[in-house]
Amino acid sequence: MEKILVIGCSGQIGSELTLELRKIHGDSSVIATDIRPPPVEIAESGPFESLDVLDEAKLQLIVEHENITQIYHLAAILSGNAEKRPLSSWEINMRSLMNVLELAREVKLKKLFWPSSIAVFGPTTPRMNTPQYTVMEPNTVYGISKLAGERWIEYYYQKFGVDTRSLRYPGLISFKTEPGGGTTDYAVEIFYDAIKKKKYKSFLSSESALPMMFMPDAIKATIDVMEADSSRLSLRSSYNVAGMSFTPHMLAEQIKRYIPDFEIKYKPDFRQAIADSWPNSIDDSVAQKDWGLTSDYDLPRMSEVMIREITKKMG
Ligand code: NAD
Ligand code: AKB
Numbered sequence: 001m002e003k004i005l006v007i008g009c010s011g012q013i014g015s016e017l018t019l020e021l022r023k024i025h026g027d028s029s030v031i032a033t034d035i036r037p038p039p040v041e042i043a044e045s046g047p048f049e050s051l052d053v054l055d056e057a058k059l060q061l062i063v064e065h066e067n068i069t070q071i072y073h074l075a076a077i078l079s080g081n082a083e084k085r086p087l088s089s090w091e092i093n094m095r096s097l098m099n100v101l102e103l104a105r106e107v108k109l110k111k112l113f114w115p116s117s118i119a120v121f122g123p124t125t126p127r128m129n130t131p132q133y134t135v136m137e138p139n140t141v142y143g144i145s146k147l148a149g150e151r152w153i154e155y156y157y158q159k160f161g162v163d164t165r166s167l168r169y170p171g172l173i174s175f176k177t178e179p180g181g182g183t184t185d186y187a188v189e190i191f192y193d194a195i196k197k198k199k200y201k202s203f204l205s206s207e208s209a210l211p212m213m214f215m216p217d218a219i220k221a222t223i224d225v226m227e228a229d230s231s232r233l234s235l236r237s238s239y240n241v242a243g244m245s246f247t248p249h250m251l252a253e254q255i256k257r258y259i260p261d262f263e264i265k266y267k268p269d270f271r272q273a274i275a276d277s278w279p280n281s282i283d284d285s286v287a288q289k290d291w292g293l294t295s296d297y298d299l300p301r302m303s304e305v306m307i308r309e310i311t312k313k314m315g
Pocket of ligand 1: 007008009010011012013014033034035036051052053054073074075076077078092115116117118168169170171172173178179180181182184
């Protein structure tokens with residue numbers, strides 16, 4: 001019987017992953033936590049505790065009191081916001097991970113999921129079909145914290161036997177909860193503005209290609225890597241994963257299939273430099289081979305669902 005703790009349940013991923021975990025393990029077996037209030041569906045379907053992950057004592061209390069066996073640690077400050085507040089973002093991203101890793105070691109947690117990002121790559125990384133193993137010299141606070149985090153989770157696996165599992169998520173696209181301050185956020189914002197105003201001003205240039213994944217594929221990959229038999233995981237840093245790759249121009253063309261008079265303008269801001277330092281596309285063959293990564297959504301299929309669901313949501 002698993003008892004699962006989700007840290008960061010109110011965010012873009014947590015708001016969907018928590019509900020999926022509750023479907024699998026039962027509502028009362030998944031304790032949702034965040035520093036912010038939870039979405040209604042999470043509050044109504046099972047337990048929620050307010051938790052600042054930097055509060056080690058409270059974290060320990062919940063884990064011990066609830067006999068937690070698995071943690072999904074999702075709380076972090078994303079790339080765009082982290083560039084605005086470098087030191088406090090480093091503190092949140094790194095100290096939270098160290099708190100969780102130490103606790104996992106002490107209580108002999110069964111499994112820990114912590115997400116990394118394509119932000120671990122930098123301007124010296126080969127940008128096309130970026131391999132699992134390559135040059136990694138990130139030049140953003142967020143990317144440096146993710147690369148350091150990857151090294152730490154592998155270290156805790158090797159030195160202390162903590163069963164750490166991780167994915168290098170690309171930009172995630174979803175319609176339930178809006179993204180939390182990253183560089184790939186444009187690919188969600190564009191749908192809301194297209195439906196509401198028939199126009200969008202992109203903060204990335206028209207030809208900025210980035211790897212992306214639709215949320216249902218990301219949730220499936222997360223659960224698959226956590227359920228995979230340990231013997232199948234050839235690495236304990238983090239797996240490259242990506243469902244698709246596209247530019248703002250390509251996405252706008254898809255949206256025009258549904259909203260023909262949609263207009264896009266380009267006004268790149270500070271996030272352009274971040275996007276320019278990240279891969280255009282990702283080679284995720286190691287994840288495919290080790291634990292069978294698959295993805296169901298390409299750009300046209302994802303766009304169709306986004307238009308339909310956001311139109312419904314906005315009444
Ligand atoms: P998000 O910003 O939407 O959600 C993060 C959540 O963490 C928020 O609800 C926030 O309130 C919470 N949080 C922040 N500080 C906290 C603290 N001190 N204590 C407790 N909770 C705190 O982020 P997300 O998109 O859901 O991302 C989740 C994880 O996945 C992060 O580690 C992120 O780096 C990683 N990731 C996300 C993407 C993406 O495109 N969404 C891509 C790559 C990696
Ligand atoms: C961001 O843009 O910061 C995130 C990520 C790719 O890690 N979406």
